[in-house]
Amino acid sequence: DVKVTQSSRYLVKRTGEKVFLECVQDMDHENMFWYRQDPGLGLRLIYFSYDVKMKEKGDIPEGYSVSREKKERFSLILESASTNQTSMYLCASRGGLSNYGYTFGSGTRLTVV
Amino acid sequence: GQQxxxxxxxxxxxxxxxxxxxxxxxxTLSNIQWYKQRPGGHPVFLIQLVKSGEVKKQKRLTFQFGEAKKNSSLHITATQTTDVGTYFCAGQRGNYQLIWGAGTKLIIKP
Incomplete structure (x- = not known):
């Protein structure tokens, strides 16, 4: 089974801190995604990457950046955390030619105080 | 935009x-996917539908993709407590992205 591992399950950070959320997948998938999930707003795409060093903005990229230096790792960076970035962050991956859907990590619940 | x-x-x-x-x-969607998210969990892929009019079954779950490839449904027969959760549909956008529905939360009355 594909495994997508997110480094932290829960995280509490202070306003203005730089925050790194890490995601690693073990199935050589080309495509990786970062979402945030908020009650009533569903899943919103922040950034995605279809190859190493490649990145594309999703629907809500403001306040975030990403890094994909290796195929298996996709990092989400909050340059200066704000309280409105308190959310559940979900990483997902998918193979390029797969008929299967996305495989999600367990999520990181980030609280910015 | 696409919704x-x-x-x-x-x-x-x-x-x-x-x-x-x-x-x-x-x-029109090129395909549609369905996911289930248990309370406190993350979305888990259930199925992908690609063909116009396609119907697929997984035990008590029946998935349909409309003839025009613009609508889809998920039907669960005789719900059980293990079915509790939120069910999401997601349509393919371009080569990489999905457009997500807001989800339907299934609640079993006590």
Whole structure:
């Protein structure tokens, strides 16, 4: 089974801190995604990457950046955390030619105080 | 922009009753996927539908993709407590992205 591992399950950070959320997948998938999930707003795409060093903005990229230096790792960076970035962050991956859907990590619940 | 509307937002059922959630897209979809998210969990892929009019079954779950490839439904027969969670549809956008419905939360009445 594909495994997508997110480094932290829960995280509490202070306003203005730089925050790194890490995601690693073990199935050589080309495509990786970062979402945030908020009650009533569903899943919103922040950034995605279809190859190493490649990145594309999703629907809500403001306040975030990403890094994909290796195929298996996709990092989400909050340059200066704000309280409105308190959310559940979900990483997902998918193979390029797969008929299967996305495989999600367990999520990181980030609280910015 | 492209949207996928999913209804209802919530559905309360007695255990043993059926459950249905519907998705409608403003544009034709190349495929549609369905996911289940248990309370406190993450979305888990259930199935992908690709062909116009396609119907697929997984035990008590029946998935349909409309003839025009703009709508889809998930029907669960005789719900069980293990079915509790939120069901999401997601339509393919371009080569990489999905457009997500808002989800339907299945709640079993005590």
């Amino acid at each position: 996928v509307m999913q209804i209802p937002q919530y559905q309360h059922v007695q255990e043993g009753e059926d459950f249905t959630t519907y998705c409608n897209s403003s544009t």
